[in-house]
Ligand SMILES: Nc1nc2c(c(=O)[nH]1)N[C@H]1C(S)=C(S)[C@@H](COP(=O)(O)O)O[C@H]1N2
């Protein structure tokens with residue numbers, strides 16, 4: 001069975017069937033967002049709107065037009081054509097092109113290490129066991145741009161509970177797929193492939209931490225990390241590792257690809273923090289893709305209420 005066929009059969013939880021659930025095609029969606037029909041704005045947007053219309057999927061499905069702060073959700077075109085995915089290329093607009101035929105089926109994820117029940121899951125197992133829910137999150141890249149993305153997925157905590165972590169498990173290490181035959185960027189020997197990331201066990205268990213399997217109510221496209229990627233919305237985007245094949249529970253802080261290359265620039269914690277500049281630029285503000293001008297960056301990317309307690313014992317003045 002193909003993943004997309006299976007995905008459609010994943011049952012919707014009763015709690016998700018609410019009056020707010022609206023099924024919008026692209027034109028209705030843009031109208032709802034005020035992009036179509038708002039005189040002055042229309043003039044500047046008309047050319048790109050026309051250009052992208054034909055390529056747009058018609059079954060965009062989201063339950064809202066904004067995140068909880070009232071920020072408009074970015075368009076499918078923006079989210080799927082401006083990507084960081086160095087296994088393919090460092091050119092954000094070329095990732096979608098180069099990743100187009102990336103093979104995401106069959107796919108297995110090994111969950112192992114300091115657990116009672118290590119297990120290798122097929123992607124279909126995960127989709128069946130953990131019904132997809134929608135999470136509209138801001139994604140703030142360390143490069144000081146951001147988007148609002150309507151993910152589909154399940155909490156990482158649900159998957160971890162399934163393998164029963166031991167009390168000695170203090171960190172979770174994630175690894176992306178290694179396949180230079182499909183990923184031309186992996187021939188760049190400068191980077192210590194495979195891409196790796198990590199979280200503390202408390203961060204991994206936080207309800208915000210998502211294993212994403214979809215976008216806009218559809219399967220994740222390859223450029224966004226199909227078939228399975230992490231989303232940690234209060235941390236810089238590089239923590240949200242794509243195309244995961246291994247999840248290991250360990251008792252030491254793991255190396256990450258970015259902390260290996262540039263430890264002073266990309267540390268392990270990497271919480272979004274407007275008061276701590278990157279060594280080469282300010283993090284006080286950001287450019288929201290699709291907007292002109294800049295917006296102020298929010299502490300923990302606006303999720304302080306949910307996560308600040310995790311850091312009461314560390315110095316947030318440290319970037320890391
Ligand atoms: N495997 C892998 N995961 C990755 C990256 C990458 O290069 N390789 N880039 C990261 C960075 S820097 C960001 S900002 C986000 C971008 O996710 P998006 O393309 O879905 O917006 O993915 C992150 N996950």
Ligand SMILES: [Mo]
Pocket residue numbers: 084140141142143236237238
């Ligand atoms: Mo990023």
